[in-house]
């Protein structure tokens with residue numbers, strides 16, 4: 392067995408970033424300050440000048456977008472069952488009703504025909520998720536939203552660096568939410584940002600971010616909305632600035648690793664093993680994850696155990712279908728409602744994919760796959 396453990400994901404923080412964090416710690420200003428403003432300015436430039444605010448997670452970003460859009464009790468919001476639980480829980484958090492639509496078995500993203508079929512008179516918004524960083528057909532998504540007058544809160548937590556027809560995800564659309572949690576393509580350790588449409592929305596986002604407080608002059612202070620405490624610190628923003636400077640390099644490297652996976656596994660991998668590969672794409676996706684769906688003959692837990700015990704390789708699992716969690720079952724969801732999501736959710740695994748990996752690591756994973764899947 393190879394003694395070096397190969398995890399499925401690992402952050403890479405360079406020395407320049409570490410120095411910049413140390414400088415921030417020594418500066419006497421460690422909460423939200425100049426680094427946050429600079430990070431927001433850089434992000435906004437990248438997103439074509441759209442207003443951007445940073446937060447301490449990519450979960451509160453979505454909750455705040457729902458609040459800005461005025462979504463609450465009585466409103467329905469449609470999303471996918473295959474995501475991190477936060478995607479649906481923010482809908483409950485604002486008192487609205489989550490509605491799920493099944494996924495497309497090839498992309499593993501929400502099936503837009505099923506999304507459209509789930510729209511009712513009470514539907515106010517949709518939260519699409521770009522699993523593994525792969526965007527939807529964005530033209531079709533926004534055509535559906537326009538036709539039914541729906542707000543879109545894009546859960547682009549995994550999609551920084553992804554694009555659609557040459558335009559970065561986040562540089563167009565309605566609300567676009569990103570996460571900078573430790574495993575994401577770029578990180579602030581924990582954090583997120585929200586891209587909005589105008590300064591009025593950005594001002595509301597600032598209020599929801601910091602206890603509703605608005606200051607003016609030397610001592611003016613007013614509170615007119617109920618806000619939380621969701622601000623990003625300058626320590627986190629210093630990490631983010633260092634990471635963001637490398638975004639293009641990170642995306643290009645991940646695309647190269649993905650290409651190596653496809654080349655090594657070969658065209659007959661699916662026929663040989665019964666496993667399903669992700670769609671091959673080096674244009675749009677940032678390859679946040681490289682996910683395969685295992686054949687039914689092997690239990691996922693057994694596959695994960697063999698990869699770890701025999702080959703010292705860490706395998707991730709993203710995600711269990713949200714509608715089958717107790718919290719959602721108690722709200723009327725059950726087995727059989729979203730069969731594609733249930734099948735994929737049972738057998739999907741994430742193979743190692745991170746910036747510090749090299750082609751040898753990919754080769755190691757591929758030989759282990761051949762051994763374990765036969």
Ligand SMILES: *Cc1c(COP(=O)(O)O)cnc(C)c1O
Pocket residue numbers: 447448449450451474475477478520546548549570571572581582583
């Ligand atoms: C990471 C992630 C989130 C949550 O982001 P946090 O920053 O951890 O709050 C939400 N949705 C998806 C799809 C994610 O991958």
